[in-house]
Amino acid sequence: MKNCDYQQIDPKVVPTYASPSHIGTRGPRRVRRKWEVFPGKNRFYCGGRIMMAQQSGVLPLTLGLILVTTGLFFIFDCPFLVKHLSSCVPVIGAVLFVFVFITLLQTSFSDPGILPRATLEEAANVERQIDSSGNSSYRPPPRTKEVLINQQMVKLKYCFTCKMFRPPRTSHCSLCDNCVERFDHHCPWVGNCVGKRNYRFFYTFIVSLSFLTSFIFGCVSTHLAMRAQGGRGLVFALQESPGSAVELVICFFSVWSILGLSGFHTYLVASNMTTNEDIKGSWSGKSGDVATNPFSHRNVFVNCCSVLCAPLPPSLIDRRGILPVEEESAQMCHADIQLPANKNQRNMCSQGTKGLLESAALSPLLSTSCPQGKAQAALLGPERHSAADSEPSLQFSKGCRAQHSAGSQGNTSSTRHTHHKSHSKKHKQAALNISNPTCPDSAPSSKDGGHRRATFTQPLETSLCDGR
Amino acid sequence: MSEFHNLQELRRSASLANKVFIQRDYSEGTACRFQTKFPSELESRIERTLFEDTVKTLNTFYAEAEKIGGQSYLEGCLACATAYLIFLCMETRYEKVLKKIAKYIQEQNEKIYAPRGLLITDPIERGMRVIEVSIYEDRGSSGSSSGSSSVSVSTAR
Numbered sequence: 001m002k003n004c005d006y007q008q009i010d011p012k013v014v015p016t017y018a019s020p021s022h023i024g025t026r027g028p029r030r031v032r033r034k035w036e037v038f039p040g041k042n043r044f045y046c047g048g049r050i051m052m053a054q055q056s057g058v059l060p061l062t063l064g065l066i067l068v069t070t071g072l073f074f075i076f077d078c079p080f081l082v083k084h085l086s087s088c089v090p091v092i093g094a095v096l097f098v099f100v101f102i103t104l105l106q107t108s109f110s111d112p113g114i115l116p117r118a119t120l121e122e123a124a125n126v127e128r129q130i131d132s133s134g135n136s137s138y139r140p141p142p143r144t145k146e147v148l149i150n151q152q153m154v155k156l157k158y159c160f161t162c163k164m165f166r167p168p169r170t171s172h173c174s175l176c177d178n179c180v181e182r183f184d185h186h187c188p189w190v191g192n193c194v195g196k197r198n199y200r201f202f203y204t205f206i207v208s209l210s211f212l213t214s215f216i217f218g219c220v221s222t223h224l225a226m227r228a229q230g231g232r233g234l235v236f237a238l239q240e241s242p243g244s245a246v247e248l249v250i251c252f253f254s255v256w257s258i259l260g261l262s263g264f265h266t267y268l269v270a271s272n273m274t275t276n277e278d279i280k281g282s283w284s285g286k287s288g289d290v291a292t293n294p295f296s297h298r299n300v301f302v303n304c305c306s307v308l309c310a311p312l313p314p315s316l317i318d319r320r321g322i323l324p325v326e327e328e329s330a331q332m333c334h335a336d337i338q339l340p341a342n343k344n345q346r347n348m349c350s351q352g353t354k355g356l357l358e359s360a361a362l363s364p365l366l367s368t369s370c371p372q373g374k375a376q377a378a379l380l381g382p383e384r385h386s387a388a389d390s391e392p393s394l395q396f397s398k399g400c401r402a403q404h405s406a407g408s409q410g411n412t413s414s415t416r417h418t419h420h421k422s423h424s425k426k427h428k429q430a431a432l433n434i435s436n437p438t439c440p441d442s443a444p445s446s447k448d449g450g451h452r453r454a455t456f457t458q459p460l461e462t463s464l465c466d467g468r
Numbered sequence: 469m470s471e472f473h474n475l476q477e478l479r480r481s482a483s484l485a486n487k488v489f490i491q492r493d494y495s496e497g498t499a500c501r502f503q504t505k506f507p508s509e510l511e512s513r514i515e516r517t518l519f520e521d522t523v524k525t526l527n528t529f530y531a532e533a534e535k536i537g538g539q540s541y542l543e544g545c546l547a548c549a550t551a552y553l554i555f556l557c558m559e560t561r562y563e564k565v566l567k568k569i570a571k572y573i574q575e576q577n578e579k580i581y582a583p584r585g586l587l588i589t590d591p592i593e594r595g596m597r598v599i600e601v602s603i604y605e606d607r608g609s610s611g612s613s614s615g616s617s618s619v620s621v622s623t624a625r
Contacts, residue, residue, distance in 0.1 A: 102551040116595040121487045147494045154494075164597060168498055182498070200544075201552060295497055306536050309544025311562045312555060313534075316595045
């Protein structure tokens with residue numbers, strides 16, 4: 001039964017660590033950081049400081065196009081325009097280019113607002129609440145919870161991968177396998193999700209890119225027009241400055257989509273909506289009720305400020321945090337499945353308070369991750385239909401595609417690919433993020449954090465597998 | 469139930485019995501707020517007012533961190549003008565408040581919760597989703613309750 005499979009972790013997949021540590025040894029040990037055991041599909045560089053989606057998408061293409069176009073602009077057009085027009089031209093171009101480049105890197109490399117997965121106890125707690133609400137059928141229905149937000153009912157969905165009810169406006173990105181707060185969309189052009197933390201970078205990027213593209217387009221047109229003066233013709237001008245032809249083509253084709261995208265996102269910012277909500281029609285009242293956006297402040301200026309000028313929220317995933325020592329010894333347990341529970345208790349109780357808090361902190365990373373890929377697909381099934389029904393957002397044909405948890409329109413191949421890959425990867429992830437896999441005989445009062453699997457699975461297995 | 473005079477004693481002689489999770493309160497939007505509803509598991513452990521005070525103070529801290537006002541507009545505009553590079557150099561307002569919160573929780577744990585055999589985990593370590601309150605039983609006392617048997621009360625229904 002798939003719900004039971006959902007909790008099982010294959011003990012054979014338990015990893016061996018390159019530098020195993022034993023309790024009490026004082027040998028040199030490589031410091032491990034939390035990003036190394038991060039359960040999502042992200043890539044980390046520079047010791048966890050830089051993070052990106054697993055597939056870089058077309059980020060190299062984006063970078064290449066911007067660098068090539070700007071480079072050609074400085075080489076071919078600037079000398080002429082400085083001589084014949086104004087020396088401000090390269091200055092403005094340089095400023096815009098710097099803005100575009102920096103905000104692009106910030107959008108690509110920062111944490112979009114990923115929510116760490118629920119700890120075992122949290123997940124067990126939520127499961128208990130769901131099951132105790134009277135539903136003990138063989139196949140639990142998709143789990144939703146209604147909350148009242150600003151006098152409007154909003155449905156919160158349960159995330160099978162992250163094992164929690166998603167906060168409002170949070171969505172699970174199937175490409176990155178993370179729940180992202182205020183999820184806007186997954187942008188292949190920047191190779192990362194766009195969410196609460198990096199939306200302002202993204203918005204600044206596309207706005208400054210619109211300015212840069214329009215500026216270069218204008219300059220190139222002026223340059224060619226000036227060269228073609230005196231009856232010499234456009235062909236002559238292009239021959240004299242071949243780089244300008246390339247720039248003209250690139251800018252001509254990209255300026256419309258980028259301007260369109262900027263306009264669209266300006267509308268979203270002004271109405272405090274996300275691309276995800278706009279596509280799903282969450283607040284357009286398609287359900288029949290008059291649904292207004294409960295998060296909007298009903299004032300364009302306040303909306304803009306709250307989206308772009310609000311204090312930058314912190315990253316919740318603590319990539320650079322050091323994995324505590326007992327995490328190593330805990331993971332040593334996994335190789336030795338029959339470890340008695342009292343040893344775990346002793347490990348826990350031998351720490352100080354800080355250690356207690358640290359072991360609590362590492363729990364998000366140790367949350368059992370043998371996610372129910374199929375169930376998620378089942379859950380996504382109806383959503384995918386509704387997403388497909390809604391308009392495909394033609395403005396995204398060249399711009400960013402909204403790939404949200406409802407599956408991407410027209411990008412099912414990558415979603416399928418993701419599920420394919422995820423199936424084998426999830427075993428690995430489950431092993432990496434394992435808490436104590438068994439200790440079925442562990443005492444009921446066994447400790448918290450990474451060693452709580454027994455109490456987590458037992459209630460689940462009994463309640464969910466009853467119908468078997 | 470024995471008294472724990474400080475956190476050191478707590479860890480030496482106690483074992484974890486249960487955890488209670490205080491969920492987020494979304495009634496006013498996505499701003500960080502926790503429910504002030506008093507969970508039934510803590511009824512025998514701590515006075516209701518003390519607990520509610522702690523949660524309300526935490527809520528005020530978070531509201532202060534996320535406040536949108538004149539100062540945050542200026543900071544936002546300045547940040548935008550520098551292409552957000554100042555975020556790399558400066559500690560943001562949110563981070564400053566988070567440090568205050570960590571200190572406050574540490575203080576509360578030492579003064580109020582540890583003597584009662586409880587421990588509050590900073591919500592930032594749980595992705596700001598829950599306030600986790602760990603309940604400890606004295607190891608010397610009779611068998612502690614199973615973690616899986618208790619029913620948690622905090623829901624946002």
